[in-house]
Amino acid sequence: MIVSRQKPIEDILSSLDGCRSVFLIGCTKCATVCKSGGEEEVWQMQEELLAAGIEVTGSLVIDEACHMLRVSRDLRSKQQMVDDADSILVMACGAGIQSVSAATSKKTVAALDSLFLGNIRRFGQFEQKCSLCGECILTQTAGICPVTACAKGLLNGPCGGMDNGRCETDQESPCAWAEIFERLQKTPQSCDLESYRPPKNHGKVPKPGKLKLPK
Amino acid sequence: MTSTPSRLQQKLEGEQFVFTTEVCPPKGADCDTFVAVARELAPHVDAVNVTDNQGAHMRISPLAAAALLQREGVEPVFQLTCRDRNRLALQSDLLGAAALGVKNVLLLTGDHISFGDHKEAKTVFDLDSVQLIDVASRLCRGEDLSGRKLHGAPSFFIGAAAAPEAEPFELTLFKLRKKIAAGAQFLQTQAVFDPAACQKFHQAVAPLGARIIAGIIILKSAGMARFINANIPGLNIPDTIITELENSPHPHTTGIDIACRLAAEIKPYCHGIHIMPMGLERGVAAIVSSVSA
Numbered sequence A: 001m002i003v004s005r006q007k008p009i010e011d012i013l014s015s016l017d018g019c020r021s022v023f024l025i026g027c028t029k030c031a032t033v034c035k036s037g038g039e040e041e042v043w044q045m046q047e048e049l050l051a052a053g054i055e056v057t058g059s060l061v062i063d064e065a066c067h068m069l070r071v072s073r074d075l076r077s078k079q080q081m082v083d084d085a086d087s088i089l090v091m092a093c094g095a096g097i098q099s100v101s102a103a104t105s106k107k108t109v110a111a112l113d114s115l116f117l118g119n120i121r122r123f124g125q126f127e128q129k130c131s132l133c134g135e136c137i138l139t140q141t142a143g144i145c146p147v148t149a150c151a152k153g154l155l156n157g158p159c160g161g162m163d164n165g166r167c168e169t170d171q172e173s174p175c176a177w178a179e180i181f182e183r184l185q186k187t188p189q190s191c192d193l194e195s196y197r198p199p200k201n202h203g204k205v206p207k208p209g210k211l212k213l214p215k
Numbered sequence B: 001m002t003s004t005p006s007r008l009q010q011k012l013e014g015e016q017f018v019f020t021t022e023v024c025p026p027k028g029a030d031c032d033t034f035v036a037v038a039r040e041l042a043p044h045v046d047a048v049n050v051t052d053n054q055g056a057h058m059r060i061s062p063l064a065a066a067a068l069l070q071r072e073g074v075e076p077v078f079q080l081t082c083r084d085r086n087r088l089a090l091q092s093d094l095l096g097a098a099a100l101g102v103k104n105v106l107l108l109t110g111d112h113i114s115f116g117d118h119k120e121a122k123t124v125f126d127l128d129s130v131q132l133i134d135v136a137s138r139l140c141r142g143e144d145l146s147g148r149k150l151h152g153a154p155s156f157f158i159g160a161a162a163a164p165e166a167e168p169f170e171l172t173l174f175k176l177r178k179k180i181a182a183g184a185q186f187l188q189t190q191a192v193f194d195p196a197a198c199q200k201f202h203q204a205v206a207p208l209g210a211r212i213i214a215g216i217i218i219l220k221s222a223g224m225a226r227f228i229n230a231n232i233p234g235l236n237i238p239d240t241i242i243t244e245l246e247n248s249p250h251p252h253t254t255g256i257d258i259a260c261r262l263a264a265e266i267k268p269y270c271h272g273i274h275i276m277p278m279g280l281e282r283g284v285a286a287i288v289s290s291v292s293a
């Protein structure tokens, strides 16, 4: 899921400078799990906006704000409230915010910062395991991604800062390569540390990324 | 551009013991002191390393610094890291160095941005050190990373870094074997403190064919040693050394003595010594003469 975090309220209020009324949008999926833009957070935001003297014309928590067609349809169902607002404050990831900005000509304000594609360790604890590199090498690295877990994304083994299996950037965290090594010691797999891994092909994911499934 | 090997390469390949040291390029465009220090050190050593934005602190380009030394007749070792440049920039800097007469290169991953003075910068790491060594070898064979022919191939003496005291040792060995297979001809180690670890390292690595230049750091004080332990990745100065510095009435002299002693102890396990003077430049001559005696 996409891990996101609410911007400080002062920043949100300063982005809304000059707006007297706002329509609020949240998302039932990732932003709900991250407690950054679910039903509850949208309601809290409404309270904070009211306290700051900003009128809330209405709100909507969309089922997958990244779904562009659904966002247009849902916005149309609240057309009047949207029209009455000076701007739309979106409590969803950057993809969700842009489904909204694509569907309306209103000023669209981002309430969240989008952080990473994350796994859920336990409730309220998220970890990045994959950086969407476009050519997955997990089969060759014992199921642990060095592109993501290594602070330098190194493909051929640990850097000179690794010691006692810890990462140079954070003595509390294991070095990704020490983890891969340890896992290979325990369960030999069809991969080995000896083989040279060539540089990544960054052309695999065009920027911006696009994918169209064949009909 | 000539293909005569560097003095460092000739001596190491001729089984002669070598000494190198390093000078940090300045933060600023005035290189007078930098050049003066390098010139002062040069008569004692075979080559002088120029570090690349060491510790992720922004300084003048090591390529420019290496070229300045080359112009002064001081043989440089051009250090190049993967942290700040993508594969195009790395190759073009390597070719640029060759065109300016620089032959010795030490190819490194680079300390993480978070240690430095531009913590908000984007880290690059488009290549890692093994891939960079492979790229330098390809350039020497007359082609670039995309397989295109070069107009004039450089000839480098390629070095890589090693950390003999890091654990797990087996894991660091995997990477070293890859570095040597990719074309590393010499290995410069992190500062070492434990002769036994150097012996073990020598046994494991010497058969692979690369020459070993062991790193020796000159410690000025117990405070500096503690600072290094806390802030420099991969360096572990033992408590016995810190206590020795702490109890000394003349820590600078003691620091140089410790370095001389360590250098003599590890000499049997390496082909050369790289001295990191850390501001105590007078220690370089002392270490060289004590080891050579």
Ligand code: SF4
Pocket: A129, A130, A131, A132, A133, A134, A135, A136, A137, A138, A145, A146, A147, A148
């Ligand atoms: S290699 Fe790592 S970053 Fe790339 S797709 Fe696989 S898990 Fe994701």
Ligand code: SF4
Pocket: A149, A150, A151, A152, A153, A154, A157, A158, A159, A160, A161, A162, A163, A166, A167, A168, A169, A174, A175, A176, A177, A178
């Ligand atoms: S210590 Fe390990 S995880 Fe950390 S940057 Fe170095 S190689 Fe990557």
